[in-house]
Amino acid sequence: MDIINQLNAAVDYIEINLNDEIDYAEIAKAACSSQYHFQRMFAAITQVPLSEYIRRRRLSAAAVDLQESRESKEKIIDIALRYGYNSPDSFTRAFRAIHGIAPSEAKKRGVKLKAYPRIIFALSIKGVIAMDYRIVQKDAFKVVGIKEWTTIKEGENSVSIPKFWQNTSKEKFMQIGSLANTEITGILGVCGQGDEQSGFYYWIAAATTKDCPPDLEELQIPASTWAVFEAVGPMPKAIQDVWWRIFSEWFPNSGYEHADSPDFEWYADGDNSAEDYRSEVWIPEVKK
16 A cells, blocks of 8 residues: 555645646655656556646646636736746647637636546556566676667657667667577667656667677666566557556555666567567566
C-alpha cells in the first residue's frame, strides 16, 4: 500500500498548488521517488504525461473560475495569471485546446466545458493474467552503441525515441549488432539515468566485451538484481502493456523498487509485428 499512498501524496501536492508554482522535484519527493522515475511511473500508469495532467487540472479549475466570474467580475487575465499563464494569448490557446472555446465564451451560462477530475490512486484486485518474469543476478557489464538526449516532459520521449530508431541506418544496426557477444544477445534499447530536469540519454546498443569503436560510445551498467519481464506480441503495444503492468501491479506488490540505474528493453530477431514476437523489459531492483 505504500506506493499507493505515495502516489496520492504527490497528487495532493499538485492539487494544493494548482494556482501556484508547481515544483516537479517536490512532487517526486512527496512520492518518495526521484523526479525522473516518478514521471516515468506516472505516465505509464495513467497513460498521460505528468505535465499534461497538471495542464488539464489547471484548465479545468480555470473553467470553474470563469463561470464564477459572472458574479465576482474577476478579469480573465487575473484567472490566467493564477494558473501560470503570463499572457491572454497563451491562456486562450491552452484553454481552447482543452475546452474547444475561448475563455470569454466560457463565462456564458449553459456553455459546454470539459472537466478533468483529480486522479485518485487505489488498490485494485488484479493478477488474473499471469506476468511472466524471472529474477537475474548480474555482474556489471557495458553496452556500446549510439545515444540521443530526450526528456519525458510533454511526452517528448514517446515521439523522439521512435524517430531515433527510424533514422538509424541499417548499416549502423548491423555494426552495433555485430558487437553483441554476451548472454544478452542482439540490440537493446537502454534508458540511461535521468537528471534533475528529467532528461536522459536513450541508447540503441549491444552488450559486449569488445572495445568500443571510435564512432560509437559505451555505457557502464552496474551490477544489479534484475527483474526481467517477458512480452509476447506485436510491437510496440506488447511491451507498452508490460510496462503498464510493471508499474501498476508489480511495484505495488513486489516489495521492490526501481534502482537508480539504467534499465533496458531486449528485442528478439524477426518480425516485430508478429503475434508471437518476443521482447523483454529488464529493470534493476532494490528492496524497499
